[in-house]
Amino acid sequence: MKRRELIRAGVLAGAAAALRPPLGMAQSTALSSELTPAQSGVDASKDLAAPGWKPLFLDEHQNETLIVLSYLIIPATDSPGAKEALVNRYIDLVLAADTRETQRAFLNSLGYLDGESMRRFKAAFRYLSREDQDDLLHALAYPRNASGWTGERDAMPDTGHAHFQALKQRIMTAYYSSQIGEKELGWDGAFAHGSYEGCDHPEGNHK
Amino acid sequence: MSMNYTAEDALQQTYDAVVVGSGATGGWAAKQLAEAGLKVALLEAGRAVTPKEFTEHMPSYKLKYRNHSPEVVRTRPIQKQCYACMEYNYEWFVNDLENPYSTPPGKPFTWQRLRVLGGRSLVWGRQSYRLSDTDFKAASRDGYGDDWPLTYADLAPYYDIVERYVGISGAAEGNEMLPDGQFLPPMKMSCGEVLLRERVKTKFGHTVTIGRAAILTQNHNGRLACHYCGPCERGCSTFSYFSSPFTTVKDALSSGNCTLFTNAVVSHVNMDNEANKARGVTYVDRLTRQLKEVRGKAVILCAQALESTRILLNSSTREYPNGLGNSSGALGRYLMDHVVGAGASGRLPDFKTLPDANEPQRPNGIYIPRFRNTPSSNKHSRFIRGYGFQGGAGAEFNFSAEGYGASLKKAVKEGVYGMSLGAFGESLARWDNYCEIDRDLKDAWGIPALRICMTHGDNEAALMEDAGATAAEMLEAAGVKDIRVQAGVEMPGMAIHELGTARMGSDPKKSVLNPFNQAHDVKNVFVMDGASFVSSACQNPTLTMMAVTVRACAQLIDRFRRSEI
Numbered sequence: 001m002k003r004r005e006l007i008r009a010g011v012l013a014g015a016a017a018a019l020r021p022p023l024g025m026a027q028s029t030a031l032s033s034e035l036t037p038a039q040s041g042v043d044a045s046k047d048l049a050a051p052g053w054k055p056l057f058l059d060e061h062q063n064e065t066l067i068v069l070s071y072l073i074i075p076a077t078d079s080p081g082a083k084e085a086l087v088n089r090y091i092d093l094v095l096a097a098d099t100r101e102t103q104r105a106f107l108n109s110l111g112y113l114d115g116e117s118m119r120r121f122k123a124a125f126r127y128l129s130r131e132d133q134d135d136l137l138h139a140l141a142y143p144r145n146a147s148g149w150t151g152e153r154d155a156m157p158d159t160g161h162a163h164f165q166a167l168k169q170r171i172m173t174a175y176y177s178s179q180i181g182e183k184e185l186g187w188d189g190a191f192a193h194g195s196y197e198g199c200d201h202p203e204g205n206h207k
Numbered sequence: 208m209s210m211n212y213t214a215e216d217a218l219q220q221t222y223d224a225v226v227v228g229s230g231a232t233g234g235w236a237a238k239q240l241a242e243a244g245l246k247v248a249l250l251e252a253g254r255a256v257t258p259k260e261f262t263e264h265m266p267s268y269k270l271k272y273r274n275h276s277p278e279v280v281r282t283r284p285i286q287k288q289c290y291a292c293m294e295y296n297y298e299w300f301v302n303d304l305e306n307p308y309s310t311p312p313g314k315p316f317t318w319q320r321l322r323v324l325g326g327r328s329l330v331w332g333r334q335s336y337r338l339s340d341t342d343f344k345a346a347s348r349d350g351y352g353d354d355w356p357l358t359y360a361d362l363a364p365y366y367d368i369v370e371r372y373v374g375i376s377g378a379a380e381g382n383e384m385l386p387d388g389q390f391l392p393p394m395k396m397s398c399g400e401v402l403l404r405e406r407v408k409t410k411f412g413h414t415v416t417i418g419r420a421a422i423l424t425q426n427h428n429g430r431l432a433c434h435y436c437g438p439c440e441r442g443c444s445t446f447s448y449f450s451s452p453f454t455t456v457k458d459a460l461s462s463g464n465c466t467l468f469t470n471a472v473v474s475h476v477n478m479d480n481e482a483n484k485a486r487g488v489t490y491v492d493r494l495t496r497q498l499k500e501v502r503g504k505a506v507i508l509c510a511q512a513l514e515s516t517r518i519l520l521n522s523s524t525r526e527y528p529n530g531l532g533n534s535s536g537a538l539g540r541y542l543m544d545h546v547v548g549a550g551a552s553g554r555l556p557d558f559k560t561l562p563d564a565n566e567p568q569r570p571n572g573i574y575i576p577r578f579r580n581t582p583s584s585n586k587h588s589r590f591i592r593g594y595g596f597q598g599g600a601g602a603e604f605n606f607s608a609e610g611y612g613a614s615l616k617k618a619v620k621e622g623v624y625g626m627s628l629g630a631f632g633e634s635l636a637r638w639d640n641y642c643e644i645d646r647d648l649k650d651a652w653g654i655p656a657l658r659i660c661m662t663h664g665d666n667e668a669a670l671m672e673d674a675g676a677t678a679a680e681m682l683e684a685a686g687v688k689d690i691r692v693q694a695g696v697e698m699p700g701m702a703i704h705e706l707g708t709a710r711m712g713s714d715p716k717k718s719v720l721n722p723f724n725q726a727h728d729v730k731n732v733f734v735m736d737g738a739s740f741v742s743s744a745c746q747n748p749t750l751t752m753m754a755v756t757v758r759a760c761a762q763l764i765d766r767f768r769r770s771e772i
Binding site: 034035036037038039040042043044045047072073074075077079090093094097098137141142168172176177178179181182184185186187188190191192193194195196197198199201203204206207 | 254260261262263264265266267268269270271272273274275276277294295296297298394395396397398399400401402405434435436557558559562563564565566567568569604606609610611612613615616619620
């Protein structure tokens with residue numbers, strides 16, 4: 001490429017340059033804008049617990065429904081559950097930044113739950129008794145296969161289970177990526193645990 | 208660790224060698240040439256990198272989006288197709304909005320790039336395998352394509368040099384397709400992997416070995432052994448995996464003979480047309496957008512296969528209207544990337560080992576070297592060449608457990624013992640797979656961008672189909688249940704092993720470079736990266752790229768000593 005062409009191209013590129021902070025000279029070390037927040041040492045783990053938290057994307061009913069559902073899917077046992085892990089707040093944060101398509105798909109799934117609830121119990125999911133909530137979730141939680149008696153395949157797609165799975169996967173991701181979730185898995189908070197020792201069984205006996 | 212980088216005025220000095228790119232190969236070129244006493248200018252398009260920005264010990268709950276950042280999606284829609292590009296480190300990867308390239312309709316190609324000191328050596332997969340003469344002389348064996356203009360014996364001493372310096376952990380196996388090297392002690396295998404090794408040997412006669420990895424299993428050359436924290440691609444505070452900024456580039460700078468230019472986005476090679484010699488390169492300062500020139504007696508491109516070729520294509524002159532050093536027409540042609548998309552996975556229900564969040568994380572897997580179309584196996588009826596498998600086995604938390612409630616929490620922790628294999632297949636060198644300059648597209652620095660045209664062909668598809676079936680058979684032999692098979696072909700670029708486009712050869716009419724990576728047409732221009740590969744083999748290429756670079760540098764140093772440059 002000719003030098004003149006490059007200079008001309010450089011003028012156009014200047015428009016992009018104008019968006020950057022002014023710089024007198026070339027720097028060899030990183031500009032703060034060229035590090036990810038993580039590389040700059042930002043710790044965002046307390047953000048979701050901030051006082052006065054309000055949802056960015058979900059409305060109040062959706063948020064409350066999500067809290068109820070997430071706690072049914074991952075309840076407190078001998079360890080805290082989804083509610084304590086603020087699973088709803090994380091899901092809201094991620095959804096707020098996601099595409100309309102993804103946002104709509106999530107709301108569809110949440111809406112399906114309320115739709116089923118209204119159809120069967122004449123009330124929205126979050127207002128049902130624990131017993132009725134369980135009854136409804138049980139019907140959705142497991143995939144349905146054709147009976148095999150007639151040899152015919154289920155003509156209807158398993159919509160209910162698909163919506164349940166979509167919501168459950170989000171809740172699981174949110175829970176197990178939280179500090180509470182890492183602890184639930186048994187992580188002791190250390191990064192190194194010695195050398196990888198591998199298999200020391202005699203040949204042919206590896207269970 | 209501190210580094211002293213100086214950015215001096217380029218016009219004041221003519222260097223012996225201008226090395227473009229500071230990754231796996233550029234780092235080696237700078238080190239070898241500078242330590243031999245040559246004055247080297249090392250140009251890197253990105254910024255310097257420091258250990259302060261390593262994040263391998265940061266749990267994901269400290270990330271605002273816990274690794275689902277919309278910023279990654281917005282600015283790295285292509286880069287995020289690589290598993291290693293994440294909320295932790297996405298700034299190491301190029302901003303796709305500033306670094307465009309085009310592809311023809313219906314022929315997607317994913318191009319993963321880093322522009323930062325060390326390039327992709329910061330995030331590479333670290334798997335390090337030698338090629339054998341079955342690879343270097345593949346064309347003579349099956350009639351397809353061309354042999355390399357060098358043999359295993361030519362390259363073996365340079366593999367030795369690279370391995371001894373880098374530190375490759377691995378096990379010697381005496382396998383005909385996978386020559387042994389200078390190994391540090393191998394990492395250990397899990398129980399499932401040992402079982403697979405035993406069964407695959409008994410039933411099929413094939414070798415299952417631990418991955419040969421550029422990760423230290425003992426302290427080596429001033430670097431510490433791996434501490435098994437896991438995510439190497441976020442940086443390593445003990446420098447236990449090989450990356451150029453903290454090894455080769457550091458050595459080059461310590462020699463006192465190497466000047467590093469960061470933020471130097473090289474646009475083209477400058478020619479002295481009368482002498483038919485390169486006189487250096489022009490770069491755009493990444494931050495100020497100023498044009499600068501660095502003069503050198505030799506120009507060595509180590510910018511990554513497609514980038515090195517892009518620079519040559521953008522360096523056209525009246526004498527070389529179709530790209531510098533392109534009298535053969537082969538520049539940009541024979542683009543390769545290992546074919547991926549096939550494998551199998553399942554679980555070993557008899558294994559009672561529970562997943563353990565506090566288990567040391569081995570950043571390595573197992574490897575099954577190529578067993579199709581080998582000297583000791585029959586010629587396959589449906590395809591030439593072959594593939595290798597990478598994989599692993601171990602106890603995992605069961606995040607896809609059924610149901611909900613307390614029983615779900617319990618099932619997650621009980622986990623499953625999983626095993627999987629994924630194939631990397633040879634990508635045939637084809638004239639029709641190429642890159643060229645897209646006249647309508649420029650990057651943010653005004654440099655014309657590439658149009659990349661590549662598809663995998665019938666042979667690659669046949670390899671993947673066979674790989675899916677053989678992976679399933681091997682897992683079945685180990686007692687794996689619920690086996691799921693993949694036998695597809697992923698889009699080119701997914702293996703991140705781009706090779707070719709400035710191939711070596713003895714015949715200047717058919718190749719761009721001579722057997723020592725020197726341009727046939729312009730004797731002081733060299734391409735010392737994956738662009739020079741004649742065929743792709745199926746092994747991960749970085750080790751071979753580094754060995755080829757060290758060999759070419761040895762020859763270049765000799766030529767300098769004889770005043771031929």
